[in-house]
Amino acid sequence: MLNALTAEPNDATAQEIHGRLVARGDAVGLATVYRTLALLSRHGVVDALMHHAGEVCYRLCSEGHHHHLVCGACHRVVELGDCDLDGWLSGLAAEHGFTVSAHTVEVTGTCADCLAA
Amino acid sequence: MLNALTAEPNDATAQEIHGRLVARGDAVGLATVYRTLALLSRHGVVDALMHHAGEVCYRLCSEGHHHHLVCGACHRVVELGDCDLDGWLSGLAAEHGFTVSAHTVEVTGTCADCLAA
DNA sequence: GATGAGAATGAAAACCATTCTCGTATTCGC
DNA sequence: GCGAATACGAGAATGGTTTTCATTCTCATC
Ligand SMILES: [Mn+2]
Ligand SMILES: [Mn+2]
Ligand SMILES: [Zn+2]
Ligand SMILES: [Zn+2]
Numbered sequence: 635m636l637n638a639l640t641a642e643p644n645d646a647t648a649q650e651i652h653g654r655l656v657a658r659g660d661a662v663g664l665a666t667v668y669r670t671l672a673l674l675s676r677h678g679v680v681d682a683l684m685h686h687a688g689e690v691c692y693r694l695c696s697e698g699h700h701h702h703l704v705c706g707a708c709h710r711v712v713e714l715g716d717c718d719l720d721g722w723l724s725g726l727a728a729e730h731g732f733t734v735s736a737h738t739v740e741v742t743g744t745c746a747d748c749l750a751a
Numbered sequence: 752m753l754n755a756l757t758a759e760p761n762d763a764t765a766q767e768i769h770g771r772l773v774a775r776g777d778a779v780g781l782a783t784v785y786r787t788l789a790l791l792s793r794h795g796v797v798d799a800l801m802h803h804a805g806e807v808c809y810r811l812c813s814e815g816h817h818h819h820l821v822c823g824a825c826h827r828v829v830e831l832g833d834c835d836l837d838g839w840l841s842g843l844a845a846e847h848g849f850t851v852s853a854h855t856v857e858v859t860g861t862c863a864d865c866l867a868a
Numbered sequence: 869g870a871t872g873a874g875a876a877t878g879a880a881a882a883c884c885a886t887t888c889t890c891g892t893a894t895t896c897g898c
Numbered sequence: 899g900c901g902a903a904t905a906c907g908a909g910a911a912t913g914g915t916t917t918t919c920a921t922t923c924t925c926a927t928c
Contacts, residue, residue, distance in 0.1 A: 663906065665887080668886065689884090689886090703847060726820075732860040733866060735859055735860050739854065739855070740855050742852055743850050744849065744852065746848030765915080779877085780878035781879090805913080806915090873924105877923085880919095884914095885915105886913090887912070889909090890908095891908095892906080892908105893904105895902100896902085896903075898901095
């Protein structure tokens with residue numbers, strides 16, 4: 635149900651998703667959207683991106699470890715695979731006595747369409 | 752003035768910084784702390800970290816491009832230098848027609864002290 | 869030294885994303 | 899069917915951040 639709508643091409647906030655659902659006629663409550671997104675996020679079905687201060691964006695993503703390429707102009711999101719940073723980061727962290735548990739990378743740029751425009 | 756206090760070892764929220772200032776006797780308003788941090792952040796003097804949803808942490812950092820290693824237990828922050836991701840990311844992004852303008856990396860782990868505890 | 873324009877300040881109110889509460893509707897086990 | 903457990907939605911509450919606005923500072927000029 636939500637999945638069908640989370641099939642947005644790019645990321646979307648809980649409120650945006652709720653808005654689309656309501657506009658489509660589904661009488662779903664905002665609380666349920668938040669609850670469901672939290673659940674899906676906890677289970678790794680959707681990724682939570684925190685690139686804007688003050689709000690969280692969600693996106694239906696592939697399963698493995700990956701990062702995101704975001705167009706700063708139109709908000710388009712592309713998944714990047716093949717992240718081989720773990721070794722490098724672990725070594726770097728070890729120099730400071732840290733053990734690495736996770737890392738995030740976010741790449742901001744401009745997509746072809748927005749460059750042309 | 753604020754600089755002297757932003758000399759916190761780790762990152763701190765606007766409200767934490769305000770609390771320290773008031774505790775120290777400076778009669779500064781919360782709004783001014785927010786205004787000043789936004790200004791400093793806009794000018795690149797402090798880094799804004801958004802690793803917690805819902806609040807922004809600030810940190811006085813060195814000038815060049817760098818990333819952060821954060822201890823998830825005690826909030827200690829270490830700066831990482833020597834980032835050579837630009838080439839790799841630009842190539843990867845070009846495959847999707849993107850031009851890269853910036854990237855962020857955040858590494859979460861556990862520091863030596865917290866591992867021992 | 870007085871004065872006034874404009875910037876800076878702080879207290880309180882407004883804002884807004886998110887979470888909580890709680891009464892109702894639905895589902896499940898039987 | 900029937901009661902218990904769960905899911906739901908509407909609205910209130912929360913809490914970080916921003917805005918407002920009356921007051922205070924700054925400082926160049928008279
Ligand atoms: Mn977004
Ligand atoms: Mn920094
Ligand atoms: Zn774009
Ligand atoms: Zn630690």
